[in-house]
Amino acid sequence: MDAVAAPKVMREPRTERGRRTQRAILDAAAAEFGEKGFHESSIVSITIRAGVALGSFYTYFESKEALFKALVQDMSCRVRDHVAPVLARHGGGAIGAEGIALAAFLDFARQHKEIYRIIDEAEFVAPEDWRAHYLNTAARILERLQAAHAKGELGVEPSEVHAWAIMGMNVFLGLRFGVMDGIADLAEVAAAANALLKDGLG
Numbered sequence: 559m560d561a562v563a564a565p566k567v568m569r570e571p572r573t574e575r576g577r578r579t580q581r582a583i584l585d586a587a588a589a590e591f592g593e594k595g596f597h598e599s600s601i602v603s604i605t606i607r608a609g610v611a612l613g614s615f616y617t618y619f620e621s622k623e624a625l626f627k628a629l630v631q632d633m634s635c636r637v638r639d640h641v642a643p644v645l646a647r648h649g650g651g652a653i654g655a656e657g658i659a660l661a662a663f664l665d666f667a668r669q670h671k672e673i674y675r676i677i678d679e680a681e682f683v684a685p686e687d688w689r690a691h692y693l694n695t696a697a698r699i700l701e702r703l704q705a706a707h708a709k710g711e712l713g714v715e716p717s718e719v720h721a722w723a724i725m726g727m728n729v730f731l732g733l734r735f736g737v738m739d740g741i742a743d744l745a746e747v748a749a750a751a752n753a754l755l756k757d758g759l760g
Contacts, residue, residue, distance in 0.1 A: 569617070569618050569619070571618065576617075576618075579608075579610055579614055579617075579618070580618045582608040582609065582610060583604065583605070583608045583610060583614075583615060583618060583619070583625070584625075584628065584629055584632050585608070586604050586605070586607035586608035587599075587604050587608075587625050587626070587629050588629060588633065588670070588672050588673075588676065589607060589672065590603055590604045590607055591626065591629065591672065591675070591676050591679070592671070592672020592673075592675050592676060593672070595675065595679060596622075596626055596679050596683050599622070600622070601615055601622050601625075604622075604625070623683070623684075626676075626679075626680070626683055626684055627683075627684040627686075627687050629676060630676060630677065630680045630684050630687040630688065630691060631687055631690075631691075633670070633673050633676060633677070633691075634687075634690070634691040634694065634695070636666070636670075637663065637666055637673070637695070638694075638695075638698070640662055640663070640665075640666045641659050641662040641663055641666070644658055644659070644661075644662040645658060645659055645662075645702075651706065651711045652702065652703065652705075652706025652707075652709075652711045652712060653711070653752060653755050653756045654752070655702060655706075656699075656702070656724060656752065656755055657748045657749065657751070657752030657755070658748075659699075659702075659728075660727075660728050660731065660747075660748045660751055660752070661744055661745055661747075661748035663728055663732055663736075664731065664732055664735055664736050664744040664747060664748060665736075665744060666732075666736075667732035667733075667736025667737060668735075668736040668737075668740065668744070671736065671737045674732075674733060674737055677691060692725070695725055696718065696721040696722050696725050697721070699721040699724050699725055700716060700717075700718060700720070700721035703716035703720060703721060704716055724755065727751060727754075728751075731747060731751060735747045
C-alpha cells in the first residue's frame with residue numbers, strides 16, 4: 559500500500575512572522591470549522607478569530623475551500639508529528655509500539671476534538687485529502703508492522719487488512735474516549751486495545 563501525496567494547497571510563508579500568521583489562521587479555522595462546520599463558517603469569522611486582517615488571508619490561501627484542504631493536510635501531519643516522537647522513544651517491540659501510538663493519538667484527539675468533524679466533512683469537501691489522510695495513516699502502520707515482522711516479532715505476516723483494522727480501532731477509540739469521554743484513563747484504554755493486538759498478532 560503506497561502513501562498518497564495530496565496536492566499542496568498552502569502558500570509557503572517567507573518569514574517567521576508569515577509562518578506565525580499562517581499558523582494563527584489554521585488554528586482559527588480548526589476551531590471555526592470544528593464548531594460550525596464548513597458551510598456555516600466564513601473567511602471573515604476565521605480572520606476575526608485569528609486576529610489577522612482579511613487581506614492577510616489571501617496572502618496564504620486562495621479561498622475557504624483551499625483553507626479547508628490545507629487544514630485537513632495540516633491536521634493529518636500534526637497527528638503524525640504528535641505520535642512520531644513518542645514512538646521514537648519507545649524501545650520495546652512492535653505490539654507495545656502500537657499501544658504507545660494509540661495512547662499518543664488518544665491524547666491528541668482529546669486535545670483536538672474538532673479533528674473528527676473536520677475529517678468527516680473532508681470526505682465531501684476535500685475528498686482527495688480525506689483519502690490521503692487515511693491511506694497515509696494506514697501506510698505508516700503497515701510499515702511499522704512489516705519492520706516488526708522482518709525482526710521476527712509478529713506471528714503472522716502483516717497486510718493492508720491488519721493496518722486498516724488497527725487504524726479503525728484507533729479512530730473509534732479516539733471518538734469514544736478522546737471526544738465523548740474526557741475523564742477515562744487513556745493509558746488503560748490503550749492497554750486494553752493493545753491486549754487485543756498481542757493475542758491477535760503476537
